[in-house]
Amino acid sequence: MEIKLKLNGKAILASVEADTVLLDFLRDHGCLSIKRGCDTSNCGLCTVLMDGKPILSCSTLAVRADGHEIYTLEGLQAEAEDFVGFIADQGADQCGFCNPGYVMNTIALLRENPDPTDEEILAFLAGNLCRCSGYDGQLRGIRNYLNSRKA
Amino acid sequence: MITIQKYVRAQSLEEAWQLNQNKRNRILGGMLWMRLGKSSINTAIDLCDLGLNTIEETEEAFSIGAMVTLRDLETHNGLNSYTNGAVAHAVQDIVGVQFRNLATVGGSIWGRFGFSDVLTVFLAMDTYVELYKGGIIPLEQFNNMKKDNDILVRIIVKKAPCKVVYTAMRAQRTDFPVLACAVSCLNGEYRASVGARPARAQIYRDENKLAAGAVTEENASAFAAFVAENAPTEGNVRGSAAYRTHLIRVLVKRCMLELGGI
Numbered sequence: 466m467e468i469k470l471k472l473n474g475k476a477i478l479a480s481v482e483a484d485t486v487l488l489d490f491l492r493d494h495g496c497l498s499i500k501r502g503c504d505t506s507n508c509g510l511c512t513v514l515m516d517g518k519p520i521l522s523c524s525t526l527a528v529r530a531d532g533h534e535i536y537t538l539e540g541l542q543a544e545a546e547d548f549v550g551f552i553a554d555q556g557a558d559q560c561g562f563c564n565p566g567y568v569m570n571t572i573a574l575l576r577e578n579p580d581p582t583d584e585e586i587l588a589f590l591a592g593n594l595c596r597c598s599g600y601d602g603q604l605r606g607i608r609n610y611l612n613s614r615k616a
Numbered sequence: 617m618i619t620i621q622k623y624v625r626a627q628s629l630e631e632a633w634q635l636n637q638n639k640r641n642r643i644l645g646g647m648l649w650m651r652l653g654k655s656s657i658n659t660a661i662d663l664c665d666l667g668l669n670t671i672e673e674t675e676e677a678f679s680i681g682a683m684v685t686l687r688d689l690e691t692h693n694g695l696n697s698y699t700n701g702a703v704a705h706a707v708q709d710i711v712g713v714q715f716r717n718l719a720t721v722g723g724s725i726w727g728r729f730g731f732s733d734v735l736t737v738f739l740a741m742d743t744y745v746e747l748y749k750g751g752i753i754p755l756e757q758f759n760n761m762k763k764d765n766d767i768l769v770r771i772i773v774k775k776a777p778c779k780v781v782y783t784a785m786r787a788q789r790t791d792f793p794v795l796a797c798a799v800s801c802l803n804g805e806y807r808a809s810v811g812a813r814p815a816r817a818q819i820y821r822d823e824n825k826l827a828a829g830a831v832t833e834e835n836a837s838a839f840a841a842f843v844a845e846n847a848p849t850e851g852n853v854r855g856s857a858a859y860r861t862h863l864i865r866v867l868v869k870r871c872m873l874e875l876g877g878i
Contacts, residue, residue, distance in 0.1 A: 466623060483620040483621060483622050483623040483660060484618065484619050484620035484657075484660075505652060506648045506651070506652075506711065506715055506718075507711060507715075507790075509712055509714055512714050515717075518687075518717045519713055519714045519717060520714050520717050520718050521648075521714045521715060521718060524646075524647055524648050524651055524715075524718060525647070525718065526620075526623065526644075526647065526660070528623045529662065529664070570712075570713065570714065573713070574713075588708065589713055590712075591709070591711075591712050591713075591789055591790050592711050592712010592713055592714050592715055592790065593712065
């Protein structure tokens, strides 16, 4: 099937199988920030933005992206740079495998709610699993970033 | 692992229904549960072009299209104002925001899953489903029907005088519920919807008027005991049947007390 979409701001025309998942399609198009983690819709490693909303690319058919706009971390590095340093400062990235998913979902959170409480941060990021940390590092990093914006 | 030979965005409900009469074709919801199964699908039928992704509110009812996502339910001001946040409460711990941006209300209700928070909370209200061929029927009736090849078009929640409270017990925040529970006072009648028993949710009405009048500790306990005695439970990896029965007693009572403002 032929699909047309916008990927990181660029129009793309591609041919895909009916059962190709978006994760594989995007990695084939050079978006290697997207990771295959649980592959059961639970871990959030494969998070991308479709029309501005965070979704799981492992569980979305590529054909469903036809006519939509997809952003991966490759296309949002400038927006991510604002806060990833604060997360790194807390040592929260550790192995780093979950980071792209975390960063993508944090971008979605801050677009929707620019000044979230700690509970709102934890609730929004509940679908991003990290097997290294106890999640405190990520929370401290985001909190420090938010505090720095108010200073 | 599923395989799909062909993908079609239906341009009408009739086209989708015709395609769905072939047993090897399947209608797509959010595809989250379907993807975990093993099946070979001939044609995957997508309803995304049919305008079923909106919640329409009138003075009488909410009309919720089958392709509305669980996140849409969670963030809809009108629906959550009417339910005092019970709908948002029912869906907000389902995996994560990314998951809820994909999972559809149609997929959740059509699946009549044993673990479903969504079915549990809607059963507690004056809710109907609109089927393409089957017309509008009460959700309770739909819940007890066998799956067929009809199409779930939308969910209709009538704005009957209703107070509803939802709660669930989870071993971990984003896990399936060990038990899900919604209690309502609908047109003056108390009813408890109990899901994750782990079978599909069922309604238990206060037929004996145990909770008639103002809610008290005593009548809340009496109704909770009645529901616990009548709701069959089973055991699985998340909890034993006896534990679930105990949870029914606790959660129904808590919901009743919250309904009564106690």
